[in-house]
Amino acid sequence: MNMFKRLLFPSRPDGTAASAILLIVRIVFGLLLMNHGIEKWSNYQELSAVFPDPLGIGSPLSLGLAIFGELACSMAFIIGFLYRLAMIPMIFTMMVAFFVIHGNDPFAAKELAFIYLVVFVLMYIIGPGKFAVDHWIGKAFSQKAGR
Template sequence: MIYRFLFPTKFSHTGASAFLLALRVIFGVLLMNHGIQKWSNFQELSTMFPDPLGIGSSISLGLAIFGELVCSMGFIIGLLYRLAMIPMIFTMVIAFFVIHANDAFAVKELAFVYLAVFVLMYIAGPGKFSVDNFIGSKLEQRK
């Protein structure tokens, strides 16, 4: 039986969906913590938060909080999954390529890890353990 574990011949959609769910929960909660920290310190951060888009520090901070906190919630449960991921990916692109552009890689490594995971998960989709899959299944049954 150990050879089936070492040399699998069948792909498990349930296993892959469980893996995607675990990744959504882990990375969603981790990113959500960054958003909660920013939200909790909004007053202090709003005056000095980077403004890479030229729209003001407070608005830039609000957009970062939206991407890290609000969109993480949709990401975790798989609700409007790919739409929720767009602000998350955009936030990490700005963090990696703009805010930390001239920093050592060790400083911007976390933004890169999030960016890589989110792009790969965007491509993979939410899996069958998601609200989107539930809604999609119900819509298919109506046809």
């Protein structure tokens, strides 16, 4: 009973249960977005000629940046390495997808980009939790500074 109370009503948002939930969210949403990046990477040759170019930098470079945001940054997001820095391209990619690429589409067509955007902005704000590489690096730096 006490475990359920702590899970449903955590007294500390940085506790183990909250960090475990953050880890699960990082894994789930990171893998989901990574699948989009893998799909783009696998079809790079075909997509590079027709991929949208919302920034005016060319389709191949726009595709490369989308792959970076969806694949490389998702990996860093999952393990919590350079967490907030890695999330900037992810958030930017979802903003472009939602507001520019699907800007005039009905909401149903851009709903997935919106869900990713909301989750990533909230995760950016709350941080990775204590089950993240950044947390362990921060602890190591704190211990060295304390010597």
